[in-house]
Amino acid sequence: SRVYREVSDGIAHGGIEYYLPLFFETTANLTDYLPENCVVLAPQGLESVLSGAWDEVERGEMTLDTFAEILSGFLARQGIQIDMERARNFMGNPADSIMMRLRPEIVEACLTVRRVMPTALLTNNIAEWREQWRTRLDIPALFNQVIDSSEVGLRKPEPGIYKLMEAALNMPGEDLLFIDDLGVNLKGARNLGWQTLKYDETAKVLEVLSTVTSAAQG
Numbered sequence: 001s002r003v004y005r006e007v008s009d010g011i012a013h014g015g016i017e018y019y020l021p022l023f024f025e026t027t028a029n030l031t032d033y034l035p036e037n038c039v040v041l042a043p044q045g046l047e048s049v050l051s052g053a054w055d056e057v058e059r060g061e062m063t064l065d066t067f068a069e070i071l072s073g074f075l076a077r078q079g080i081q082i083d084m085e086r087a088r089n090f091m092g093n094p095a096d097s098i099m100m101r102l103r104p105e106i107v108e109a110c111l112t113v114r115r116v117m118p119t120a121l122l123t124n125n126i127a128e129w130r131e132q133w134r135t136r137l138d139i140p141a142l143f144n145q146v147i148d149s150s151e152v153g154l155r156k157p158e159p160g161i162y163k164l165m166e167a168a169l170n171m172p173g174e175d176l177l178f179i180d181d182l183g184v185n186l187k188g189a190r191n192l193g194w195q196t197l198k199y200d201e202t203a204k205v206l207e208v209l210s211t212v213t214s215a216a217q218g
Contacts, residue, residue, distance in 0.1 A: 049074050054091075057126050060150040064088055064128040095132035102136060103202065109209045110142050116216040120145040122165050122178070124155045124185075145169055156180070157188025166192075177212065179205060 053070050056062035068087035075082055094100055113119055121143045125133070127150045139146060145168040149155035152164060166173055173193035180186050186196040199205050 046074065055155060058124045058149045058155045059153050060127055061153070064126055093132070094129050094136065097136070105202065105206060107137070107142070109206055113209055113213050114142060114144075116213055118144040118169055118171070120147070120165055120169055122147050122156065122161065124149045126150050156182075156185040159188065159192065162189055162192050162194065 049070060053062060053067050057064060057067045065084075065088070068084050071090065072082055072084060072087040092100055110119060119142065121139075123146070125148050130148065130150065145165065147161060147165050147168060149161065152161065154161040154164065156162075162173070166176070169176070173189070174195070176189075177195045177197065178186065178189040179197045179199050180189070181199045183198065186198055189196050197205065197208055
């Protein structure tokens with residue numbers, strides 16, 4: 001759809017919650033395989049399958065292959081056939097440098113911030129993607145700390161994962177600025193006193209990071 005394409009290009013629409021990762025320009029998912037002007041009717045129960053099972057994958061409690069079997073099996077019972085590869089890649093694949101291009105301006109901004117203050121990455125991720133995305137970013141240069149949901153068994157917006165980051169940085173929540181593309185994750189951080197910024201426009205995030213950097217430099 002037009003809205004889906006514009007969201008993929010970073011154009012924000014009021015009232016729409018969507019996935020716009022900080023370091024990657026676009027993501028690919030199952031909707032990319034659908035023809036133009038296709039109307040999608042989601043089978044009853046699909047949301048619970050996706051959210052519940054995917055949460056377990058992000059906590060490291062379920063493998064990606066098991067999730068793909070659950071997803072493809074659920075869709076098969078609705079008369080919808082997808083192969084295992086598409087089921088595994090319904091949220092994209094960070095190894096695909098064409099469909100998931102890095103945002104170089106965000107990477108550079110993060111490097112600049114890191115020169116004047118501690119930086120950290122708090123990511124909902126999966127074990128099967130760990131090697132791919134870590135090899136595409138210079139983690140030691142970008143971050144003092146990285147907390148990956150699939151390594152710690154917690155995921156945003158669960159309070160415990162934010163508290164792990166506070167402990168890792170040895171900083172109270174009110175001293176942290178948290179940038180995320182999902183309102184539910186930001187709410188979890190705000191509940192612990194963190195300062196938050198929703199990533200819905202790259203230019204806005206870059207402006208805030210520039211202001212923060214300048215203030216830190218005095």
